Amino acid sequence: MNVSVEAHKCVSSGQCVLIAPEVFDQDDEGLVLLLEETPGADEHENVKEAAAVCPAAAIHLRQD
Numbered sequence: 001m002n003v004s005v006e007a008h009k010c011v012s013s014g015q016c017v018l019i020a021p022e023v024f025d026q027d028d029e030g031l032v033l034l035l036e037e038t039p040g041a042d043e044h045e046n047v048k049e050a051a052a053v054c055p056a057a058a059i060h061l062r063q064d
């Protein structure tokens with residue numbers, strides 16, 4: 001799995017950080033930061049959920 005984010009779309013809701021804190025963080029302005037571009041299998045479900053609930057549709061997943 002390959003994860004990318006569009007920080008310019010982020011509305012700083014923090015959902016992704018709550019669901020997958022190993023993969024996502026927020027900067028000082030609340031915008032999403034990607035911590036792990038290729039998360040391990042144990043994070044895949046969390047990352048999928050984060051992408052699904054992101055209100056800005058700013059999280060994109062690509063399966064390898």
Ligand code: SF4
Nearest residue numbers: 010011013014016054
């Ligand atoms: S869930 Fe989406 S809008 Fe909310 S902080 Fe994460 S990337 Fe930004």
